[in-house]
Amino acid sequence: xxxxxxxxxxxxxxxxxxxxxxxxxxxxxxxxxxxxxxxxxxxxxxxxxxxxxxxxxxxxxxxxxxxxxxxxxxxxxxxxxxxxxxxxxxxxxxxxxxxxxxxxxxxxxxxxxxxxxxxxxxxxxxxxxxxxxxxxxxxxxxxxxxxxxxxxxxxxxxxxxxxxxxxxxxxxxxxxxxxxxxxxxxxxxxxxxxxxxxxxxxxxxxxxxxxxxxxxxxxxxxxxxxxxxxxxxxxxxxxxxxxxxxxxxxxxxxxxxxxxxxxxxxxxxxxxxxxxxxxxxxxxxxxxxxxxxxxxxxxxxxxxxxxxxxxxxxxxxxxxxxxxxxxxxxxxxxxxxxxxxxxxxxxxxxxxxxxxxxxxxxxxxxxxxxxxxxxxxxxxxxxxxxxxxxxxxxxxxxxxxxxxxxxxxxxxxxxxxxxxxxxxxxxxxxxxxxxxxxxxxxxxxxxxxxxxxxxxxxxxxxxxxxxxxxxxxxxxx
Amino acid sequence: xxxxxxxxxxxxxxxxxxxxxxxxxxxxxxxxxxxxxxxxxxxxxxxxxxxxxxxxxxxxxxxxxxxxxxxxxxxxxxxxxxxxxxxxxxxxxxxxxxxxxxxxxxxxxxxxxxxxxxxxxxxxxxxxxxxxxxxxxxxxxxxxxxxxxxxxxxxxxxxxxxxxxxxxxxxxxxxxxxxxxxxxxxxxxxxxxxxxxxxxxxxxxxxxxxxxxxxxxxxxxxxxxxxxxxxxxxxxxxxxxxxxxxxxxxxxxxxxxxxxx
Numbered sequence: 001x002x003x004x005x006x007x008x009x010x011x012x013x014x015x016x017x018x019x020x021x022x023x024x025x026x027x028x029x030x031x032x033x034x035x036x037x038x039x040x041x042x043x044x045x046x047x048x049x050x051x052x053x054x055x056x057x058x059x060x061x062x063x064x065x066x067x068x069x070x071x072x073x074x075x076x077x078x079x080x081x082x083x084x085x086x087x088x089x090x091x092x093x094x095x096x097x098x099x100x101x102x103x104x105x106x107x108x109x110x111x112x113x114x115x116x117x118x119x120x121x122x123x124x125x126x127x128x129x130x131x132x133x134x135x136x137x138x139x140x141x142x143x144x145x146x147x148x149x150x151x152x153x154x155x156x157x158x159x160x161x162x163x164x165x166x167x168x169x170x171x172x173x174x175x176x177x178x179x180x181x182x183x184x185x186x187x188x189x190x191x192x193x194x195x196x197x198x199x200x201x202x203x204x205x206x207x208x209x210x211x212x213x214x215x216x217x218x219x220x221x222x223x224x225x226x227x228x229x230x231x232x233x234x235x236x237x238x239x240x241x242x243x244x245x246x247x248x249x250x251x252x253x254x255x256x257x258x259x260x261x262x263x264x265x266x267x268x269x270x271x272x273x274x275x276x277x278x279x280x281x282x283x284x285x286x287x288x289x290x291x292x293x294x295x296x297x298x299x300x301x302x303x304x305x306x307x308x309x310x311x312x313x314x315x316x317x318x319x320x321x322x323x324x325x326x327x328x329x330x331x332x333x334x335x336x337x338x339x340x341x342x343x344x345x346x347x348x349x350x351x352x353x354x355x356x357x358x359x360x361x362x363x364x365x366x367x368x369x370x371x372x373x374x375x376x377x378x379x380x381x382x383x384x385x386x387x388x389x390x391x392x393x394x395x396x397x398x399x400x401x402x403x404x405x406x407x408x409x410x411x412x413x414x415x416x417x418x419x420x421x422x423x424x425x426x427x428x429x430x431x432x433x434x435x436x437x438x439x440x441x442x443x444x445x446x447x448x449x450x451x452x453x454x455x456x457x458x459x460x461x462x463x464x465x466x467x468x469x470x471x472x473x474x475x476x477x
Numbered sequence: 478x479x480x481x482x483x484x485x486x487x488x489x490x491x492x493x494x495x496x497x498x499x500x501x502x503x504x505x506x507x508x509x510x511x512x513x514x515x516x517x518x519x520x521x522x523x524x525x526x527x528x529x530x531x532x533x534x535x536x537x538x539x540x541x542x543x544x545x546x547x548x549x550x551x552x553x554x555x556x557x558x559x560x561x562x563x564x565x566x567x568x569x570x571x572x573x574x575x576x577x578x579x580x581x582x583x584x585x586x587x588x589x590x591x592x593x594x595x596x597x598x599x600x601x602x603x604x605x606x607x608x609x610x611x612x613x614x615x616x617x618x619x620x621x622x623x624x625x626x627x628x629x630x631x632x633x634x635x636x637x638x639x640x641x642x643x644x645x646x647x648x649x650x651x652x653x654x655x656x657x658x659x660x661x662x663x664x665x666x667x668x669x670x671x672x673x674x675x676x677x678x679x680x681x682x683x684x685x686x687x688x689x690x691x692x693x694x695x696x697x698x699x700x701x702x703x704x705x706x707x708x709x710x711x712x713x714x715x716x717x718x719x720x721x722x723x724x725x726x727x728x729x730x731x732x733x734x735x736x737x738x
Contacts, residue, residue: 005604016592376588379549380602380649381577383570470549474588 001386010393017366024355024362025402031355032406032450035348036442037413042341044414044437049333059306062313064100064109064299065322066092090320093295100301103315105308110134111296113272114263115279119244120197121169128165130198131263132272136302147188148248155270159196160248165264166191183429188249196244201278203235237278352450355402356457359395363461366394367468374465375473384466391462392455399454403447410446411438495558496525496657496689497546502555504541504713515541516552517713525656528683528690530700530707538713539693540661546691547582547659548575560656577605581650585662587642589634589649595621596630599649606653620648624678640671647678658682660692664699676703 001009014021067090090096101109113132118125137143138150143160151158161169166187244267279297303312313323367374374387414436422432504516516538523529531539544550545557548564551572557564560579567575576582589598596617603613621627624644634642643663650658660679664672680703682688694700700707709717 001604002607005607005610009604013592372588373590373592376590377601377605378573379547379576379582379584379588381573381605381653383573383577383605385570386573386605471544474549474584 001389006389006393007397010390010397013366013390013394014397017369020362020365021398024358025398025405027355027358028352028399028402028450028454029406029409031348031352032403032446033409033413034351035345035449036407036410036438036446037417038344038348039341039442040410040414040436040438042337042344043439043442044418044435045340046337047437048433048435049337059326060107060303060309061325062301062303062309062316063112063324064092064301064316065297065324066090066295067320067322091295092297092299092321096319096321097296097299099319100299100316103312105304105312107302107304108134108136109299109301110269111273112298112300113269113277113279115200115277117201117277118199119265120199121194126165126168128265129263130265130267130272132269133160133266134269143248143250146248146250147184148192148246150248151268152247154268155274156268157242157244157271158247158268159198159244160250160266161191161246162264162266163187163249163251166249184249184251191246191249194246196246198242198244200240200242200275202238202240203276203278204238205235240275242275352453356453359398359454359457360461362398363391363395363458364464367391367461367465371468371473374468375470378468378470379474387468388462388466391465392458395454395458395462396451399451399457400447402454403450406450407438407443407446414438494525495522496527496560497521497523497691498556498558499542499546500556500558502542502545502557503553504538504545504550505553514538514713516545518555519710519713519715520555521708521715521718523689523691525689526683526687528680528703528705529692530704531691531693531710532695532697532700532707533710533716534695536712537710539710541713542710543659543661543691543693546657547580548572577602578653579655580657580659581653581655583643583646583650583658583660583663585665587634587639587646587666589642589645591634594631594633595626595637595645598634598645599652602649602653616652620652621645623651624648638671639667640674643667643671643675644678647675647682651682655688657689657691660690662693662695664694664696672699679703 097109097111100106114129116127116129118127119130120126133143135151135154143150146160148160151160163184166184169191170187172187250266301312301316303309309325313325316323377387418434418436421435425432499519499521502516502519503514506513506515519538519542531542533539541550545552545564546559548559548567552565555565559575562575564572564575589595590601593601599620600613600617603616608616618627618630621630624647626641626644626648629637629641629645634645637645643666658679663675663679667675676699679690679692683690690704692700692704697707706718706720708715709719
């Protein structure tokens, strides 16, 4: 029989005992729906986790350090780089930064300017880590959760506070045991537009006021140092004040990668650079006196795609620097979600397995009921193959139909649950989240899967119908 | 039906070549402990264009013999040669083709598919024969009109009388233009008037289309009136073979009360 005729006849037969067939189809739909619901929950949770991690800016960032300053973070690093001693390694300065930025996968490389200093708010001193952030962070997800706004320009005297520092300024430090965070909006509201006074130590080049000899003395005596470079290594330190306007409060912890050294107050990078705040590395540089240009303690490198972090790290290591990223953390996270998806998929498939037994049952019942019909079809010339294909087509049609209805059902269930969760979150004064994701490939795969499962379920009934002896079937009344 | 087929059938009927050749045919069933010899060593020949009646009491093996000729069943031993092919040697697939193209069957209980309309029932063999959709529709309409059921195409079998159902079954049996019509007690469920109507259709197919007819019946009167030859079976064995009792009657044109056109 031709495929078109076959499917037409199969659909016709399905319509005939519509109650039983629709119940079976509903069975498949429920199976597919549970599968789709489970998997889309898994995918949705994974995406949620990824979103938060990407937002944190951790996964596309590589921190570059000079080997002079720190040893490798792992023993492997030490073993592999045993030949690279402090003396052979390079200085992390402006040419190095530019070289890193020229790497194909690198979006930008910017120096880390961070220092611990005192900020006065309403005449009360608060000591914290301050960091400069580049203009590019505006489009970055890291600051998407900012209450208020981003800096108006690259060197505006403005500041964004991290949530915990804002709480500290308002004297609302979290009490132990208190579960719920204070909403960021509540913290931001009294602070935005207010003024902070930052006290810091400025480094002023003192080349003109210091004689040549003194400068040479300041450098390492064993090395030949050009006079002009040496002159740069001497400076004076002056106490300064800078008024800063609070423009935003961030609910995230954009600098969390730094652990204990993470900043809670952020300045525009250019402003921070121009302040020439004394850096811890300045002391070291004045001791070594290598370069005219100041070196950086660390450089943050933003990679275009988190997948390329490893490659960038390798490239930078080849240049002679140490690197650090949280790549390993993502790896284990991905593994966790793969296992989670697998388990959710298995539970979802169980329902489909039950549904497939329903198909077998329906078709076997149909054979008993349609014994005579099968006999007639054979008597008037249907081959075994025709009968087999007809039952196959009926199973397949139920599968496809059940698959389509099931995907729609699963999608609806997902949205209802998501809606319910978000109502709950809203009541808890938390921002809404999307736990649910039904990608197109899942829609397609679920329907194909339902189809294949149905065909497999039809295998036995179809073979049984095809084997039916027409003489027996026609005698049967 | 087209003229080409009629002509070829008539030609073969004129030639009188054997359409069916049965050689020492046996069909035995094992039923528990006992062996049932439904057909037991039957040999006979049916010429093309012949109208043969198989007679016998119930259990004589006449239906079993018909099923073997139809290719619905396989012999235990012996040969059934229809149109030069031994059905015993055919694969299941080829047997299905034989049922589809070489033979048409009608039954005592009509055997229409109850969930399909008359048109769908008649069309069914064309679907198996993979005939084009439009052609199928035309052929179905023609076949139904031929048996006077053109207006009932969309009715279901349960909405029709027995005679109408059997006429639809005849239309279905003829739709693939087989050379052989096998009828198993075609009038068994019908009153005598409707029965005569069906028999006249069958006789017409025999005479105008040149179809070979093998009809199973237990009514000797029916066989005498319509068939050209009577074959008697008892306990699976051939008892008697009487040629041409109705040959003269069949040629009288006035003897066609149910004729529609």
